[in-house]
Amino acid sequence: MNQKEIFQQIANYWSNDMPFNQLLGLKITQFDCHQSEIRFVWQDKLIGNPMQNILHGGVTASALDLAGGIVAAANIIDQLDDLSPESILNSLKKLGTIDLRTDFLRPGRGQEFIATAKIIRSGNKVAVARMELHNEKNDHIAFGTGTYMVG
Amino acid sequence: MNQKEIFQQIANYWSNDMPFNQLLGLKITQFDCHQSEIRFVWQDKLIGNPMQNILHGGVTASALDLAGGIVAAANIIDQLDDLSPESILNSLKKLGTIDLRTDFLRPGRGQEFIATAKIIRSGNKVAVARMELHNEKNDHIAFGTGTYMVG
Amino acid sequence: MNQKEIFQQIANYWSNDMPFNQLLGLKITQFDCHQSEIRFVWQDKLIGNPMQNILHGGVTASALDLAGGIVAAANIIDQLDDLSPESILNSLKKLGTIDLRTDFLRPGRGQEFIATAKIIRSGNKVAVARMELHNEKNDHIAFGTGTYMVG
Amino acid sequence: MNQKEIFQQIANYWSNDMPFNQLLGLKITQFDCHQSEIRFVWQDKLIGNPMQNILHGGVTASALDLAGGIVAAANIIDQLDDLSPESILNSLKKLGTIDLRTDFLRPGRGQEFIATAKIIRSGNKVAVARMELHNEKNDHIAFGTGTYMVG
Numbered sequence: 001m002n003q004k005e006i007f008q009q010i011a012n013y014w015s016n017d018m019p020f021n022q023l024l025g026l027k028i029t030q031f032d033c034h035q036s037e038i039r040f041v042w043q044d045k046l047i048g049n050p051m052q053n054i055l056h057g058g059v060t061a062s063a064l065d066l067a068g069g070i071v072a073a074a075n076i077i078d079q080l081d082d083l084s085p086e087s088i089l090n091s092l093k094k095l096g097t098i099d100l101r102t103d104f105l106r107p108g109r110g111q112e113f114i115a116t117a118k119i120i121r122s123g124n125k126v127a128v129a130r131m132e133l134h135n136e137k138n139d140h141i142a143f144g145t146g147t148y149m150v151g
Numbered sequence: 152m153n154q155k156e157i158f159q160q161i162a163n164y165w166s167n168d169m170p171f172n173q174l175l176g177l178k179i180t181q182f183d184c185h186q187s188e189i190r191f192v193w194q195d196k197l198i199g200n201p202m203q204n205i206l207h208g209g210v211t212a213s214a215l216d217l218a219g220g221i222v223a224a225a226n227i228i229d230q231l232d233d234l235s236p237e238s239i240l241n242s243l244k245k246l247g248t249i250d251l252r253t254d255f256l257r258p259g260r261g262q263e264f265i266a267t268a269k270i271i272r273s274g275n276k277v278a279v280a281r282m283e284l285h286n287e288k289n290d291h292i293a294f295g296t297g298t299y300m301v302g
Numbered sequence: 303m304n305q306k307e308i309f310q311q312i313a314n315y316w317s318n319d320m321p322f323n324q325l326l327g328l329k330i331t332q333f334d335c336h337q338s339e340i341r342f343v344w345q346d347k348l349i350g351n352p353m354q355n356i357l358h359g360g361v362t363a364s365a366l367d368l369a370g371g372i373v374a375a376a377n378i379i380d381q382l383d384d385l386s387p388e389s390i391l392n393s394l395k396k397l398g399t400i401d402l403r404t405d406f407l408r409p410g411r412g413q414e415f416i417a418t419a420k421i422i423r424s425g426n427k428v429a430v431a432r433m434e435l436h437n438e439k440n441d442h443i444a445f446g447t448g449t450y451m452v453g
Numbered sequence: 454m455n456q457k458e459i460f461q462q463i464a465n466y467w468s469n470d471m472p473f474n475q476l477l478g479l480k481i482t483q484f485d486c487h488q489s490e491i492r493f494v495w496q497d498k499l500i501g502n503p504m505q506n507i508l509h510g511g512v513t514a515s516a517l518d519l520a521g522g523i524v525a526a527a528n529i530i531d532q533l534d535d536l537s538p539e540s541i542l543n544s545l546k547k548l549g550t551i552d553l554r555t556d557f558l559r560p561g562r563g564q565e566f567i568a569t570a571k572i573i574r575s576g577n578k579v580a581v582a583r584m585e586l587h588n589e590k591n592d593h594i595a596f597g598t599g600t601y602m603v604g
Contacts, residue, residue, distance in 0.1 A: 017201055018198070018199060018200070018201060018207075019195055019196045019197070019198040019199075019201070020196065020197055020198060020199045020206075020207035020209065020210060021199075021207070022196075023174070023196050024209075044170055045170045045171065045173075045174050046170070046171055046174075047169070047170040047171060048169060048170075048171045048172075049169070050168055050169060050170070051240070051243075051244065052244070055171075056169075056171035056172070056213060056216075057212075057213070057216045057220075057248045057251065058171065058175075058209055058210070058212050058213020058214075058216055058217070059171060059209070059213075061208075061209050061212035061213065061216070061251065061253070062207060062208070062209020062210075062212065062213070063209075065207075065208045065209055065212070066209075069208075089202070092202075093202065093203070096255065096258075097208045097253075097255050098254070098255060098551075098574075098579055098581070098600055099252060099253060099254045099255065099552065099581070099598075099600055100208065100212065100252070100253045100255075101250065101251070101252045101253075101403055101447065101554070102212070102248075102250060102251045102252075103249070103250045103422065103423070103430055103447060103449075104247065104248050104249060104250065104251075105422060105423045105430070107247075120405065120407060120442075120445060121405070121407045121551075125578045125579070125602065125604070126551055126578070126579060126602060128405055128407070128551070128552070130445070140422075143422060143432070143447070145403065145405060145445070145447065145552075147405075147551055147552055147600055149578065149579060151578070249400075249423075249428055249430070249449055250401065250430070250447075250449055252403070252554055252598065254573065254574070254581055254598060254600075256573060256574045256581070271556065271558060271593075271596060272400075272556070272558045276427045276428070276451065276453070277400055277427070277428060277451060279400070279401070279556055279558070281596070291573075294573060294583070294598070296401075296554065296556060296596070296598065298400055298401055298449055298556075300427065300428060302427070319503060320500070320501060320502070320503060320509075321497055321498045321499070321500040321501075321503070322498065322499055322500060322501050322509035322511065322512060323501075323509070324498075325476070325498050325499075326511075346472055347472045347473065347475075347476050348472070348473055349471070349472040349473060350471060350472075350473045350474075351471070352470060352471060352472070353542070353545075353546065354546070358471075358473035358474070358515060358518075359514075359515070359518045359522075359550045359553065360473065360477075360511055360512070360514050360515020360516075360518055360519075361473060361511070361515075363510075363511050363514035363515065363518070363553065363555070364509060364510070364511020364512075364514065364515070365511075367509075367510045367511055367514070368511070371510075391504070394504075395504065395505070398557065398560075399510045399555075399557050400556070400557060401554065401555060401556045401557065402510065402514065402554070402555045402557075403552060403553070403554045403555075404514070404550075404552060404553045404554075405551070405552045406549065406550050406551060406552065406553075409549075
């Protein structure tokens with residue numbers, strides 16, 4: 001497998017076999033070493049404020065954390081010499097979120113939501129990503145910053 | 152209704168009628184103007200890392216955000232002269248998370264999880280809370296800091 | 303005075319009469335309701351790590367906080383009907399940093415440093431700004447996010 | 454030298470030979486692997502708001518960053534087998550702040566200020582510390598959270 005096929009497999013795995021991502025409907029639609037994109041559609045169960053019908057802040061945080069985590073994962077894989085499944089799985093065990101800041105800008109309203117992440121600091125131990133959440137009308141709903149353990 | 156009964160009604164409403172809190176099983180077990188406590192039990196659907204069987208970081212963020220939000224809500228209600236349902240509902244519409252920082256300390260393993268929050272800055276416009284997540288063995292899983300709009 | 307002249311006066315005041323900004327040599331070179339720019343030159347007294355000759359992290363935080371605070375101040379003034387000095391001074395008394403996050407990306411090396419800020423959330427009570435610090439070679443040294451009380 | 458003497462030498466060095474710490478008057482009065490204490494006295498040059506005579510937010514951030522950094526440094530040294538000066542200097546080169554969050558609770562007024570830090574996550578790559586700033590009357594002025602590279 002080349003790197004692109006590996007990334008595709010990981011995207012499928014993380015979208016389909018990670019219980020909480022499935023529960024929220026988070027789909028990894030794109031990722032490489034520099035950026036990632038997560039999409040999910042509105043579902044009533046994601047409501048955090050029934051008076052206002054908006055996303056729970058935890059949904060926003062979950063999507064931003066996944067977007068940042070997946071681009072951090074791409075950075076881990078990009079530094080591997082050995083691209084065997086064992087080597088990849090082993091290296092991904094080191095991945096973990098150290099801290100996450102979410103800035104809520106506007107109420108989470110919309111039919112579809114798009115979380116994007118870009119790496120702003122990459123290293124062999126720690127990576128930092130900046131994330132954004134928009135809806136299908138391109139309303140900017142939230143910013144995020146995540147620090148990830150990668151080695 | 153006195154303030155204690157009002158807080159009890161809000162706890163029931165937030166635990167039982169907020170779809171995302173129900174989905175995660177978050178229960179408000181205590182709250183007043185100074186502190187709050189949220190409890191939830193392990194469920195496989197909350198898994199964020201199937202290789203390690205640990206909570207998704209977004210579950211942790213959701214529980215911490217709720218714990219901080221409810222103590223911020225108590226501060227809003229505490230400043231009201233009129234404790235009619237209309238007045239309370241109207242004042243709670245102003246509540247919103249401005250920003251949330253989560254520090255992940257240990258993997259989210261356990262059978263039951265307890266999120267607690269304390270107010271560290273209270274005002275008539277903005278409140279800031281510090282939160283912690285522990286499991287039933289008192290392992291310290293995460294810290295949080297949330298800034299809330301309250302007026 | 304029109305708004306532009308008022309902003310110029312405030313820039314002069316904040317650059318020349320604020321003791322800590324003077325001590326660090328922070329100069330407000332531009333600001334309006336959307337963005338701001340602060341510049342300062344390398345001085346040995348700003349060193350935080352004599353083995354490496356790089357800026358103290360607190361210098362970076364100070365410059366980012368000023369850049370964010372000044373654009374928050376512009377938002378306060380922009381909402382005033384009465385642009386008399388008394389009204390402006392009175393409204394600026396409400397300005398305060400609620401919280402500030404600094405992400406350090408690269409060592410703070412250079413001859414001149416440029417901090418920029420953009421408003422990402424503006425309201426009549428709270429404003430949120432994102433900041434960046436670069437050196438004269440456009441190396442990206444730090445990111446910041448600040449939440450400010452404005453009303 | 455035993456560990457205690459080494460810590461004393463580092464405290465002297467960081468207090469007396471780090472130009473920005475000297476400029477602000479930051480003195481390391483205590484530190485070990487678990488906690489640290491920094492003290493500094495009021496000086497007019499630390500003023501960030503001449504209308505209110507309070508500390509610049511950057512002074513607060515600087516003191517909190519130093520308090521967290523020194524306890525992270527103690528963790529680095531505690532993991533060394535070789536306590537020669539070369540080994541210690543070499544290991545401290547890895548120390549760096551990844552991110553710092555400051556929560557401002559009250560105006561920075563007082564005659565003396567005390568910053569304290571405690572380690573909340575320690576590892577061989579990354580350490581996380583929580584910090585507090587009080588004045589001589591024990592008024593709580595600020596909270597901080599810092600993530601540090603240690604390996």
